Amino acid sequence: MRHTPRQRLGWSGAFLIIAVCSLVPVLWIIFLSLKTPATATDGSFIPHAWTLSNYSDIFNEGIFTSALRNSIGIALIATALAVVFASAAAYAIARLNFPGKQLILSVSLAVVVFPQVSLVGPLYNLWRTIGLYDTWPGLIIPYMTFALPLSIFVLSSFFREIPWELEQAAQIDGATPFQAFRKVIAPLATPGIVTTFIIVFIICWNDFIFAISLTSTTRAETVPAAIAQFPGASQFTQPIGDIAAAAVVVTIPVMILVLLFQRRIVSGLTAGAVKG
């Protein structure tokens, strides 16, 4: 390591600035969630009076615990389905020769840039007609769909990195293309699949627009939608402490994922272009 003290100082300064900019809003919402109702609006960054009552409040209300259950279930199922479908498609795109490959990539790209609000009206209408409104599948289906393109891109770039020769060797040994997929490629592909799973889970976990449009009760409402509809003490006041506490709780899973898998998430999002 031949870095001058000046370089180290400069880098430390940059690191500090980035850390402050990234973390201040997170610290703020955590502190806000720990303020007592009387001091919630005092405007000080660090609480003067600390309490955990906001957390016990939200966990005693059915609306939040059911929203948490819905969020976890819906995000996990949608992510699992998206990753299964996308793995199959990405394998074909990375490994096989077939007509229409470009079409699949174009359709995926179109889905990525699609303004989701444009789908909300017709889906709302359709879901009410066929009984999917305010149900788990009613959210799982759009989440899975919008997660597919990114999953396909990320997975196919991972799959391209897998050494061809092993698959060919398996096929020379008499394995069918499907066996080669299952026994040789699948184990090698696991890191890419895990990465994709994490990224897609974060996306599903974060969704707001489908959640507020396609759900209305505790049956299927996810946390982001529930937070936005927390009942205040009166019609015109927001329950700041409760909202902040719920915001912190819903942030914890993504924080854990980011801390544990930062390297994977970065390499997944930059599609293997960066050697971490």
Added chain:
Amino acid sequence: MSSGAVAAPGAATSPKRERPHLTDRARSERKLALILVGPAAIVMIAVIAYPLIDTVILSLQRADLRFPAANKFVGLSNYGHVLSSSIFWHDLKSTLIISVISVSIQFVLGMLLALAMHRAIFARGTLRAIALVPYAIVAVVAAYSWQYAWSLDSGWIPKLLGLTGDPLSHTFGTYVAVIITEIWKNTPFMALLLLAGLALVPDELLEAAKVDGANAWQRFYRITIPLMKPAILVALLFRSLDAFRIFDTIYIFNQGANGTETLSMLNYSTLLDRLNLGLGSALSVILLVLVGIIAFIFIRVFGAAAGPAGSNV
């Protein structure tokens, strides 16, 4: 794995698409590809195409969920109604203001963040985790955090700046707060897209330029930027399209009050609050066309390679 086993006939030859007679191997490969790609393709097409067609049909009708009996075909009059309303043009303007300013600043900050991540001397993993926090956080949480921070009632920012009025009670203050929220939330993703481009700039080239006497700015401006151009265009394309459909932040801040309503917000309220599916669908189609125009400008005019280079996403 021994390689001495009997090879299946034709297994070694890689099939080419142009070949007039497909080998058995190529045919089974195509069949497998169809089976593997089919489900994903069907899901994407079904979930997007049906509502899309429905949107186009509804946009040509008078369709109001409150008065279902009054539905009828009205041709393009919904489009005329939208395009002649001042609300539409106002919301287009505020969408553009928020998108252009926030994406520009995200680009500058994202580049700095990408350079910091690329040139990290120590604590690279920690920096990466910290920088990912805003990206991974729930958008609604980010919006609440910033809204409460700016609000005169509860926030630390008015206190810090010594403001006496509520910054969120007027248009300018709301714009500033919304744009800062968007920048905070989205700069990390911009940085990641740029980081992918930075990794493609060979160190030797920068070293050579240094030996030739180029200073740091010249090296960055004359070597790094041109070599990164494809990554920059893709990053700007995806961030612009995403910024243009801004919804969550606006909804949480004030549902578009104070003159900061955006097109997505207007589209949502027309569809789901006013339940006017005809007008709302016309707006959806217009929004889609605008997104298409932005993508077209980036891809055709600037030459963003958004094909499989979308693998940069």
